[in-house]
Amino acid sequence: MPSAVIDACCLIDLFASGHAEAILRAAAFDWHVPVAVQSEVQFVRQHDPQQPGQTIAVAADFAPLFSSAALCACKPEDNQELTRFTQYAAIFRSDGEAMCLAIAESRGWIVATDDRKAIRMGQAAGLTVISCPELVKIWVDTAKPATPVLQGALTDIQFLAQFRPNSSMPCYKWWNDQLAKAGP
Secondary structure (H helix, E strand, C coil): CCEEEECHHHHHHHHHHCCHHHHHHHCCCEEEEEHHHHHHCCEEEEECCCCCCCEEEEECCCHHHHHCCCCEEECCCCHHHHHHHHHHHCCCCCHHHHHHHHHHHHHCCEEECCCHHHHHHHHHCCCCEECHHHHHHHHHHHHCCCHHHHHHHHHHHHHHCCCCCCCCCCCHHHHHHHHHCCCC
C-alpha cells in the first residue's frame, strides 16, 4: 500500500464531509498526518443543532482515526527532511504544507492537499498530488454511497469547510455534476 501525507486543508474538508475515515480508507493509502498539520487542525465546524443553518466550532477529534489506524502521526526524521521543511516553511504561510512537502519529497510519498501553491510546488518537485475532490470520487467509485449521502457530504464540505474545487482541479466537473443532481 503506498504511503500518503495529508495537509490541513484537505483534512478539514474530509472532517466536514462526515465520512473522513471511509474516504481515507477508500483511497487505499497508508495515511500520515504531520505534527504541524495536527497543530493547525485544532477545530472544525459542524452544524449547530440548536440553530439550523448556523455552525459551531468543535475540537478536531483525531482519536478515532488514530485508534482505527486510518491515520498515523509523522514528523521530519532526519536532517534532510528538517532542511527541506525549513526551506518550504520560508515559502508557505503555514508549517503544515511545508512539512507535508518535505516529508513526501524525502520519502517518495503522495501528498493530499487542496492548496494551489502546494499543488504546484509538489508537482514541480515530481510528487504525486491528490486533492479532496479526487479522494471523494475514489470513495464514491469504491463504496458507492447513496446519492443523498454523497450530496450531503459535498454540501457539508462546501458549507462547513468552505471549500469548493476551482475549475483547474481534477474532478471539478464531476463534483458540480453530483451537486446538480440534487436540483435547486
